[in-house]
Amino acid sequence: MKTILYKAETRGHAEHGWLNAHHTFSFANYYDPERIHFGALRVLNDDIIDGGKGFGTHPHDNMEIITIPLTGSLRHEDSMGNGGVIESGDIQVMSAGTGIQHSEFNAQKDKPVNLFQIWVFPNKKNVTPRYEQKTLDLLNHKNSFQLVVSPTPTEQGLWIHQDAWFSIGSFGKGVIEKYELKSKSNGVFAMVIQGSFNVSGTVLENRDGLGIWDTESLTIESLSDDARVLLMEVPMEF
Known part of the structure; x- marks a missing residue:
């Protein structure tokens, strides 16, 4: 088993007034040659956006983008005609493919929204862009893992163009x-x-990250009440 530890306080940090962002991997003005990606996982941003503020229309292509609001709500609009709000307990997936433009704003004026935005390198380039969102059944998955992203559509979660499981x-x-990996190469x-x-x-601890590979399984023990963790299984070679 091989591991790499990313303590919360060592993440890149950007304070823009309306946006308080922490970057586990190199992003925007934060660059660390030792922290470019973990396998197919390219971006893991922990963003806090002030009420009514957000990201204006901007482009993406050839990337799988997963957004998970942790608190608050986020309004999304894109060039495919999708528009709506995702809340804490929802998850959103966007396959940028051949190219898409979208905007993201805090849907509330008086409360911040805190979210994870995650980018994964796709296993197919120049696909037709697509968008999907879903409300998770978190209440019925206490003390167990809920699959929220996979390579194929499921009743429980969403899918992306990559052999990845969140x-x-x-x-x-x-x-x-105990968590069993889907592939030894992941x-x-x-x-x-x-x-x-x-x-x-x-x-x-809170917001620490740990990359693990060259293993077939993980053992996860909760050390506190109401503890939550996100596992992102991705190919190490892609």
Whole structure:
């Protein structure tokens, strides 16, 4: 088993007044040659956006973009004609493919929105752009993992153009869960949303990240009540 630890306080940080952003991997003006990506996982941004503020219309292409609001709500509009709001408990997927333009704004005027925006390199280039969002059934997945992203459509989650599996777990203190990787050639990046965990021998606190590869399984132990973690299994070679 090989691991790489990304402590929360070592992430890149950008403060723009209306936007407080932390970057696990190199992004925008934050560049670290040792932190470009983890396998097919290219971007993991932890953004806090002030009420009514956001990102104006801008382009993307050939990237799988996953947005997970943690608190608050986000309004989305794109060049495919999609428009709407995603709330905490929802997940959004956008395959940029041949090219798409979109905007993202805090849907509330008086409260910040905190979200993860995640980019994954696709396994197919120049696909037809697509958009999808879904409300997760988090209440019925206490003390277990819920699959939220996979390579094929499922009843529980969304799909992207990559052999990747994302799972979210919410656990009480002392719960131990085993995660089996789908492929020996994959790795898993664990990001703590809230609380603390012991992930295969490494203790992680709030917003710490841990990349693990060259293993067939992980052991995840919750060290606090109401602890939440996001597991992102991705190909290490792509």
